[in-house]
Amino acid sequence: MSSNEKKQFLQVLDQLPVQEPSVYFEQRLHQDWERTILNRVPKKHYLSSAIALAKTHRRVTALLGMVVITASILLSHYALNSQEEDLRQIDTLSELSLSTI
Amino acid sequence: MNLFPNRQQREEQDLLAKAVSGDRFASQEIIRSLSPSAYSLAWKMVGRKEDAEDVVQEAFIRLWKSSGSFSGKASLRTYFYAIVSNLCLDRLRANSKGAFEEFNEFEHASGASVDLGVECQWDVAEIQLAIETLSAKQRMAILMWVYQDLTAAEIAKAMGMNKNSVDQLLFRAKMKLKVELEKKGGIRELK
Numbered sequence: 387m388s389s390n391e392k393k394q395f396l397q398v399l400d401q402l403p404v405q406e407p408s409v410y411f412e413q414r415l416h417q418d419w420e421r422t423i424l425n426r427v428p429k430k431h432y433l434s435s436a437i438a439l440a441k442t443h444r445r446v447t448a449l450l451g452m453v454v455i456t457a458s459i460l461l462s463h464y465a466l467n468s469q470e471e472d473l474r475q476i477d478t479l480s481e482l483s484l485s486t487i
Numbered sequence: 488m489n490l491f492p493n494r495q496q497r498e499e500q501d502l503l504a505k506a507v508s509g510d511r512f513a514s515q516e517i518i519r520s521l522s523p524s525a526y527s528l529a530w531k532m533v534g535r536k537e538d539a540e541d542v543v544q545e546a547f548i549r550l551w552k553s554s555g556s557f558s559g560k561a562s563l564r565t566y567f568y569a570i571v572s573n574l575c576l577d578r579l580r581a582n583s584k585g586a587f588e589e590f591n592e593f594e595h596a597s598g599a600s601v602d603l604g605v606e607c608q609w610d611v612a613e614i615q616l617a618i619e620t621l622s623a624k625q626r627m628a629i630l631m632w633v634y635q636d637l638t639a640a641e642i643a644k645a646m647g648m649n650k651n652s653v654d655q656l657l658f659r660a661k662m663k664l665k666v667e668l669e670k671k672g673g674i675r676e677l678k
Binding site: 392401406414415416418419438442 | 536
């Protein structure tokens with residue numbers, strides 16, 4: 387089927403006027419979507435929505451996962467260090483107080 | 488038809504998934520991109536504004552409800568036109584029982600092209616009358632071929648037929664249009 391043939395038929399069929407749809411046609415389509423989808427999706431199921439979203443954006447989810455893991459490692463490292471520091475300070479203070487006595 | 492979805496088809500699949508999971512912007516994008524051409528196809532098929540609007544509305548409801556069936560192997564547009572064309576055919580079938588022809592015979596060279604003449608122009612009424620002589624399936628096939636730029640294989644998928652039947656259907660539709668237009672004042676060339 388040549389493109390020239392298609393062009394000729396397009397030229398003929400293009401002359402058929404299409405009546406414009408109603409003003410509220412597109413709005414009705416949106417309302418139908420709301421009725422069909424928003425009524426169907428239970429609002430309490432946040433977890434399933436989050437899983438669906440995660441499945442759709444796999445790269446972003448992987449990136450977020452890496453950020454969370456790195457942050458938790460850094461935080462635990464910091465927490466351990468600061469705990470040791472606290473203990474050292476307590477030791478120093480107790481030694482100081484003992485020597486004062 | 489692709490065995491595996493390409494990037495655009497994967498994006499369309501994601502967009503549909505978002506719309507169905509409640510994303511308003513995704514649904515708006517789908518409605519804006521599909522509704523004008525689907526309405527035009529339906530109007531040219533059923534010939535009445537109210538019927539065309541009903542068909543497109545019903546097609547969108549089916550799209551939202553059956554989003555899981557969209558595998559992304561064809562484009563979302565092809566998938567949606569399949570729903571629209573089937574609804575148009577159902578409506579025409581209900582309105583005019585017995586007006587449907589079956590196309591199982593293959594007496595024509597279905598791959599042959601039909602020449603309408605160079606830069607022809609007819610009155611709108613003449614074209615309208617010529618179009619009305621086509622059966623509903625012929626009209627649907629030729630509209631999908633011309634306007635949606637679908638191949639015979641894609642039209643076959645949309646109409647639930649095999650490719651050979653669609654080749655035959657298209658050939659007959661083109662021949663019939665040519666004959667009817669020639670009858671109605673002959674092929675006139677533009678100056």
